[in-house]
Amino acid sequence: MKKGDHLFLVDGSGYIFRAYHALPPLNRKSDGLPTNAVLGFCNMVWKLMRDARDTDVGVTPTHFAVIFDYSSKTFRNDLYPEYKANRSAPPEDLIPQFGLIRHATRAFSLPCVEMEGYEADDLIATYCRMAEEAGADATIISSDKDLMQLVSPAVSMYDPMKDRQIGIPEVVEKWGVPPEKMIDLQALTGDSIDNIPGVPGIGPKTAAQLLEQFGNLDTLLARAEEIKQQKRRESIVENADKARISRELVTLRRDVPVKEVPDDFLLEPSDGPRLVAFLKAMEFTTLTRRVAEATGTDAGAIEAAEVPVERADTAHGPDMEATPAEAADEAGTEAATMKDEGDTPSLLSALRAEAATAEKIDVDAYQTITDLQTLKDWIDEAFETGVVAFDTETTSLDPMQAELVGFSLATRPGRAAYVPLGHKEGAGDLLGGGPVEGQLPVREALAELKRLMEAPSVLKVAQNLKYDLVVMSRYGIDVAPYDDTMLISYVLDGGAARGHGMDALSEKWLGHKTIQFGEVAGTGKSFIGFENVAIDKATRYAGEDADVTLRLWQVLKPRLAAKGLVSVYERLERPLVPVLARMEQRGVSVDRQILSRLSGELAQSAAAIEEEIYGLIGERINIGSPKQLGEILFGRMGLPGGSKTKTGQWSTSAQLLEDLAAEGHELPRKIVDWRQLTKLKSTYTDALPGFIHPDTGRVHTSYALAATTTGRLSSSDPNLQNIPVRTAEGRKIRTAFIADKGHRLVSADYSQIELRVLAHVADIPQLKQAFAEGADIHAITASEMFGVPVEGMPSEVRRRAKAINFGIIYGISAFGLANQLSIPREEAGAYIKKYFERFPGIRDYIEATKTYAREFGYVETVFGRRIHYPEIRSPNPSVRAFNERASINARLQGTAADIIRRAMIRMEPALAQARLSARMLLQVHDELIFEVADGEVEATIPVICEVMESAPMPARSLSVPLKVDARAAHNWDEAH
DNA sequence: ACAGAAGCTTA
DNA sequence: GTAAGCTTCTGTT
Structure with a gap:
């Protein structure tokens, strides 16, 4: 490097953050990979390489390098452990872009410089010194004030987003001091973002004034007593040490033992094909064209580069679950092959997996926290790392009843602690139950927990967070921001894993068998409740939960x-x-009286039928036992047609009994009736009152987010998604679901949502038109198939078309349709054939789905949810066919599930914005139930319908309108 | 005390 | 033909 040369140094790490926030979101069209910062980076670099002379810099670079931070830990952390401790985790959309920008740098044939233990700023400072010593000039591409101390006659800065050069006059103008005094100024003012203390009460204006007066920091500190203003004087005298450590932190190292020297950064002509290949892979069309033109590259002849962002997971066979060893091996291979390619998402995956499994899980290494200061220290540590895994231990599986017994935290793999709060003495002791000595004061501990849980700069990680959220909320604690490892696993492996519970995930990803809850708290009769578990045992269990959760994350x-x-x-x-x-x-709200009255009625009716049944068969068997019933019906009484179940029992299914009843037999009808009544009684009228919460007087179901393969929710304890509706008897149960005083229940349900999704994804003109016109979809189908006009169509014809429409959604088979319609299989097959002739698009859609599922091992919903079918390539034809039907159904059911999820997420803000107090209570797959104040019903219904009908937007726009029916009433039966 | 089968409820 | 959860019975532990 020599006089007249000009070195451009891009602060890559700084640029990424700034561009990410300043530029509008941008996602790669083909797969949604976030790329806004990458595009900003490429545009900027391209412009500077080509025509920097036309910018405010006004010179052409001869040397060019991009400098990155190596990691967040540097020598400054040793000087001052709190350094940059306030930094929160980077946004989700930004993480993959770190690696991409390193790729971009290489695609531009530019050196990519970073060094362990040093920040990018130190490298920049060092290279600036080297350039100056060689008599050359340098421009730092950054507007970060931390770099302004480097500005000199030979070194200036350039803000690429504002096209503004920053020289000595600009620094003086902005900060009131020349560049060489920036260090002292920063030492006084500190920096809340990097957590540099500075002197409290001193801002840039005061600092500049003081430096003007005293010349430099050392003089200022030595003669601080001369400061007139009392407050200012006291603060500076008192915080002189903070100012000194701050100065150390902000002073950039100009003597980093760098490996490359500025001579290595000689700017060479762009490698057109290489650059075009990268830009094509990023799908930056405009820039690709521009670069191709300028470098004389034929863009059409260049293939998009393989940028290692891991895509479809087809690496291992569909039937094989990767063992932990295999998973680690796979990760290891990736790490080895991509080491010099930069921090790609796959590399990050591999490195993280390695870190998480590197240290063995040792449940005896966890700490029990028994004093407040230790808890504070742990929480401070979480603030430093920015991520903490936590888990609550309670007295109950039901979060609405659970009392907090303790909680655990993990700040990094292997480092976890348990905080016992409510452990009791002497289990089984009659008078036992006094608190165990040496636990933290609950109030203070919860205040500390709240500080951590609500801190915006610390990401809280939990496994099945919803449980902890409900418990925490009952203790007045909100949790944000957060991640849930169970949900991450569900998104990654929906359909491919048996479950997403922590025990299974730990075994799969960490190769570690967790302590079972039952081993700690006992099971069944020996269950003692977590509050009676010894604290050392609880520490091992709870600490492991937090440790494993963090590693899984x-x-x-x-x-x-x-x-x-x-x-x-x-x-x-x-x-x-x-x-x-x-x-x-x-x-x-559930009306206990209504249920109790119904229960009595059902008992009476069932008893009456029971007597009639005993009369007919001549003995008092257990009617509820299919075994005994089968032996009587088909053995002793010799009724016809009895088929066997797979265990060799006589089948006594309702379908079969109905058929027998249709042939004129008296007994089967009565058994069916008896079953219906006893079912309603045991499952609903008897069980529901037991779920009424003692304090709230209401029934609180539990929704599982990660239980179904398709993305639907499930409901349990009690299941409120299968409350009867089909029969008049059953519907009576719904009358017990009531609104609060002065309120109504509003039920809003999507009409035919899955068929609409089918019309959209399979792109069927007749169906789309029918939905657009609000026509009767089953009648239209029948009309198309059988050539019968819709007017005056026999109901049987429509019924068959309806069965076929539903059949399609379920992945139709002649066998199933025949069963549904009670017709021969040949006839059902002929219907299906005819249907496909009239709607060839649906046959194409079904075939395309099967092919896709076979090739990739999964299908995707319209919103990108992946549902895996690892057995779709099974050599067993019936297993294969089952998986094919399921995968066809999954795209439709899953898309519908995604749509209502989107509606639910938007519903509360939409209601709040409309200043409505409606409260969303229940979800039943395509229906939402609200409790609405009497006076607001009219205003609320349109808001609910609008949110639901527009739920796919703006992510996707369906080619078929969604329709929602909503009604208000005092109970669920009338509202539905 | 628990697990699986059969049967029934929903979308 | 798809997706769920709960109750009862039955056999095993």
Whole structure:
């Protein structure tokens, strides 16, 4: 390097953050990979390389390098452990872009410089010194004030986003001091973002004034007594040490032992094909064209580069579950082959997986926290790392009843602690139950917990967070921001894993068998409740939960980006957690009297039928026992047609009994009736009152977010998604679900949502038109198939078409349709054939789905949710056919599930914005139930319908309108 | 005390 | 033909 040369140094790390926030979101069209910062970076670099002379810099670079931070830990952390401790985790959309920008740098044939233990700023300072010593000039591409201390006659800065050069006059103008005094100025003012203390009460204006007066920091500190203003004087005298440590922190190192020297940064002509290949892979059309033109590259002849952002997971066979060893091996291979390619999502995945499993899980290493100061220290540590895994231990599996017994935290793999709060002495002791000595004062501990849980700069990680959210909320604690490892696993492996519980995830990803809850608290009769577990035992169990959760997060979270599933997690899963937590907490009113009266009526009717049955068969058997019943009906009484179940028992299914009844037999009808009544009684009228919460007087169901393969929710304890509706008897149970005084229940349900989704994804003109016109879809189908006009169509014809429409959604088979319609299989087959002739698009859609599922091992919903079918390539034809039907159904059911999830996530803000107090209580797959104040019903219904009908927007726009029917009434039966 | 089968409820 | 959860019975532990 020599006089006249000009070195450009891009602060790559700084640029990424600034561009990410300043530029509008941008996602790669083909898969949604976030790329806004990458595009900003490429545009900027391209412009500076080509025509820097035309910018405010006004010179052409001869040397060019991009400098990055190596990691967040540097020598400054040793000087001052709190350094940059306030930094929160980077946004989700940004993480994959770190690696991409390093790729971009290489695609531009530019050196990519970073060094362990040093920040990018130190490298920049060092290279500036080297350039100056060589008599050359340098321009730092950054507007960060931390770099302004480097500005000199030979060194200036350039803000690429404002096209503004920053020289000595600009620094003086902005800060009131020349560049060489910037260090002292920063030492006084500090920096809240980097957590540099500075002197409290001294801002840039005061600092500049003081430096003007005293010349420099040392003089100022030595002669601080001369300061006139009392407050200012005291603060400076008192905080002189903070000022000195701050100065050390902000002073950039100009003597980093760098490996490359500025001579290595000689700017060479762009490698057109290489650059075009990268830009094509990023799908930056305009820039690709521009670069191709300028470098004389034939863009059409260049293939998009293989940028290692891991895509479809087809690496291992469909029937094989990767063992932990295999998973680690796979990760290891990736790390080895991509080491010099930069921090790609896959590399990040591999590195994180390695870190999470590197240290063995040792449950005896966890700490029990028994004093407040230790808890504070742990929480401070969480603030430093920015991520903490936590878990609550309670007295009950039901979060609405659970009392907090303790909680655990993990700040990094292997480092976890348990905080016992409510452990009791002497289990089994009659007078026992006094608190165990040496536990923290609950109030103070909860205040500390709240400080951590609500801190915006610390990401809280939990496994099945909704449970903890409900418990925490009952203790007045909100949790945000957060991640849920169970949901991440669900998004990654929906359909591919048996479950997403912590025990299974730990074994799969960490190769570690967790302590079972039952081993700690006992099971069944020996269950003692967590509050009676000894604290050392509880520490091992709870500490492990937090430790494992943190490790799982480290392994799983990067995989989302690597597989392009970030938006599914962020848009369809994570935001739903607090929405469901609130719905569960609200509960729904159930009228005990109505249920008790119904129960009595059902008991009477059932008893009467029971007597008649005994009369007919001549003995008092257990009618509820299919075994005894079968032996009587088909053995002793010799009724015809009895088929056997797979265990060799006589089948006594309702379908079969109905058939027998149709042939004129008296007994089967009575058995069917008896079963219906006893079912209603045992499952609903008898069981529901037991779920009424003693304090709230309402029923609080539990929604599972990660239980179904398709993305639907499930409801349990009690299941409020299968409350009867089909029969008049059953519907009576719904009359017991009532609104609060002065309120109504509003039920809003999507009309034919899955058929509409089918019309959209399979792109069927006749169906789309029918939905657009609001026509009777089953009648239209029948009319198309049988050539019968819709007017005056026999109901049987419409019924058959309806069965076929539903059959399609279920992945139709002649066998199933024949069963449904009670017709021969040949006839059903002929219907299906005819249907496909009239709607060839549906046959194409079904075939395309099967082919896709076979090739990739999964299908995707319209919103990108992946549903795996690992057995779709099974050699067993019936297993294969089952998986094919399921995968056809999954795209439709899953898309519908995604749509209502989106509606639920938006519902509360929409209602709040409309200043309505309606409360969402229940979800039943295509229906939402609200409790609405009497006076607001009219205003609320249109808001609900609008949110539901526009739920796919703006992510997707369906080619078929969605229709929602909503009604208000005093109880669920009338509202539905 | 628990697990699986059968049967029934919903969308 | 798809997706769920709960109750009862039955056999095993």
